[in-house]
Amino acid sequence: MKAAVIVFPGSNCDRDLACAFRNAGLQVDMVWHKDTALPAGVDLVGIPGGFSFGDYLRCGAIAANAPIIGAVKAHADRGGYVLGVCNGFQVLTETGLLPGALLRNAGLKYICRTVGLRVEAPSVFTEGYEAGSEIALPIAHHDGNYYADTATLDALEAEDRVAFRYTDNPNGSARDIAGILSGNRRVLGMMPHPERASEAAHGNQDGARLFAHLATALTAA
């Protein structure tokens, strides 16, 4: 199974995400943001964390208009899988592939620490965990405060599209939301970093099951 990791100027988690995909058994191509097509046969697109374009304008806003984004949208429209982590989640909301926006953290400070999460909605990204189980993953962001209007939040919950919720909300996110799914459950955006908690050397491997299950599910598909 094949994955592509998109690289923007300012991405800093692109190699980490590629390592997590490779360790789970996926073949990975790195794709520069100026490309206009994904490599043939890509099943999964990873949009990594970092500070694309220096977080200028709004986090993810410039990246969301990069040349490669047309191909990422076409991939998602075809039912392809997309995982956006942290800045990747910000890019996905800016493209409109996921609803809502990531605002400045409620405390106006950059937060870099491990947080507790509850795993909720079913998807290829979450089913490696028992539904309702609690895991711990690192966050590292200044704009992680998830916002959407009440109707959108109600719809996300009614459609069971909240993938991860903070157990102790660190950033003011509406309804403790840490990660959400698209309507077809194949696009996931999440602020916590599973790729930073997926090897023994990380001291926490709670993220590894996300990648392992994802790779298994894609191989079986």
Ligand SMILES: NC(=O)CC[C@H](N)C(=O)O
């Ligand atoms: N780790 C990251 O991806 C950082 C995301 C983003 N640039 C922020 O600080 O909010």
